[in-house]
Amino acid sequence: MSIIKGKVYVLKDDIDTDQIIPANFLNLVPTIPEEYDELGSHALAGLPDSYQPFMKPGENKAEYAILIAGRNFGCGSSREHAPVALGAAGVDAVIAESFARIFFRNCVATGEVYPLEVRDRLCDVFSTGDEAEINIEENTVVNKTTNKTYKTLPLGAAKDVVDAGGIFEYARRAGLCS
Amino acid sequence: MGQTITEKILANHAGIDKATPGENIWVDVDVLMTHDVCGPGTIGIFEREFGKDAKVFDNEKIVLVPDHYIFTKDELCHRNIDTLRAFAKKQNIKYFYEPGTDTYTGVCHVTLAQEGHNRPGEVLLGTDSHTCTSGAFGEFSSGIGNTDAGFVMGTGKALLKVPPTMRFVIDGEIGEGVMAKDVILRIIGEIGFDGATYRAMEFVGSGIDALSMEERMTICNMAIEAGGKNGIMNVDEKTREYVRARTDKPFQEFQSDADAEYYSELVIKGSDIVPCVAKPHSPGNYAPAADCSDVKLDRAYIGSCTGGKITDFIAGAKVLENNKVSIDTFIVPATVEVEQQLVTEKINGKSLRQIFEDAGCQPIAPPSCAACLGGPIDTFGRTHGEEVVVSTTNRNFVGRMGSKDSQVYLASPYTTAASAITGVITDPRKYV
Incomplete structure (x- = not known):
């Protein structure tokens, strides 16, 4: 995938994995299809009440395809439930000033979402509900609501892994495993 | 130019002479730990990708420690422990600390230490971000997700990027009433919650040497709270004594070279650290x-x-x-x-x-x-x-x-x- 379009949901700094998927939902197993879907319905359920709800009650797909955040997105736990919950909710990409290491790697390994870094503090110039378009080949994100364009940092080899749908599928296509 | 302890262990496990920060290398994994929260998902990945009848890479190198949701009425939590139990049986996993039996231990990172799974010089990965705790024993340890763990389960290998090392020197013993927790909270306070992202945190100095193994574990445990990839400490007589009392398995010691290259160095006087x-x-x-x-x-x-x-x-x-x-x-x-x-x-x-x-x-x-x-x-x-x-x-x-x-x-x-x-x-x- 090289173009991602949709509504954005904006978050600030240090969004940790407990906010992305609270620990009481870790009894769900991501590889069981119905539990994968249910994880999606709880995506970002741990956000403080100062944020508007990410999910509508009773739904398991969000109206937002893109998250825009500040520094250190995905800090905390190694729970793969976090990128899975976002992917299951229909999020295609997270754009942040920086990512916590394990979360970034889990995004790539699972192929659930594209983790894209930016130098600009986009979480201050995008508003929740803005329409945006990401071009991963050209490393840009356009705010369709304000018509401003920003640069994202190249995802490099990790792009091919997310494109393939995760590390195993990538490895098979690349002939690294059977 | 010399190497840090982290670089030496990773190079050793990749079969190369020198590991350079930023380089991606395939390393052999000595121990893969998982628990009840991420184990079933890891097993799900392993069986999906390698096949239902596939064998784990080594049934003595996978350690299953259910510890998160044990004493609850929640049925899914019980189902998850059942999944681990069935897998342990099917794969003949040697180290399964099973709830409801006298092999049950409790929290995984403390279990790894007390049951002799932490050994100097090894590479230990686990599906828990606090897997970095084991670095107190002079080994490389880090948290990974289910998908990476599923890969390790099948192959015994992981692709790791060699982290640059930040050196933290605790110069002199900490005072009465002050503990390791105060040391690490002070360090995280200084460098910030994401101040060590992607990097190794190496803790040295007479203030560290004076601590017990348990206290050293407290410091390495929280390396992830600064975003660190791993926390690590030197091996000394306390380490050897602790490990030898718990395992007969031989181990190899690595030390950072005097001329190793560090990303940064922070020196804190032990006597300056206060309860916090x-x-x-x-x-x-x-x-x-x-x-x-x-x-x-x-x-x-x-x-x-x-x-x-x-x-x-x-x-x-x-x-x-x-x-x-x-x-x-x-x-x-x-x-x-x-x-x-x-x-x-x-x-x-x-x-x-x-x-x-x-x-x-x-x-x-x-x-x-x-x-x-x-x-x-x-x-x-x-x-x-x-x-x-x-x-x-x-x-x-x-x-x-x-x-x-x-x-x-x-x-x-x-x-x-x-x-x-x-x-x-x-x-x-x-x-x-």
């Missing part, structure tokens, strides 16, 4: 305990991989001996071994368990992760409202202990116990 807390809602939100005496508390909690080891309870009991708690105080030993030591360890002839009982603490809970990460609704010690908690655990994110409206102050066992007596955040030094 991390205020809500970030482990990097440092404040000296003495400056927080206006924080009124509802609850104190001593437990978890960070603060539920025997040394943590000895510290707590030292403070609570001949005192009464004024707020609900929860005691959760990390493992069965620690639970037993609460009876055998004594201060002035009185067992720790008796000291906690006499001080008015809640009945001691069975060993598990319990309320450190909230969890199912019936989890022991979980917050459900606007509780203000002082805790020996490692994270104080919004909702981390259960309720989004509760607030968690991270502190050492000394500070937590002293604050349990007074009901406000309290510098413990007048109690020890």
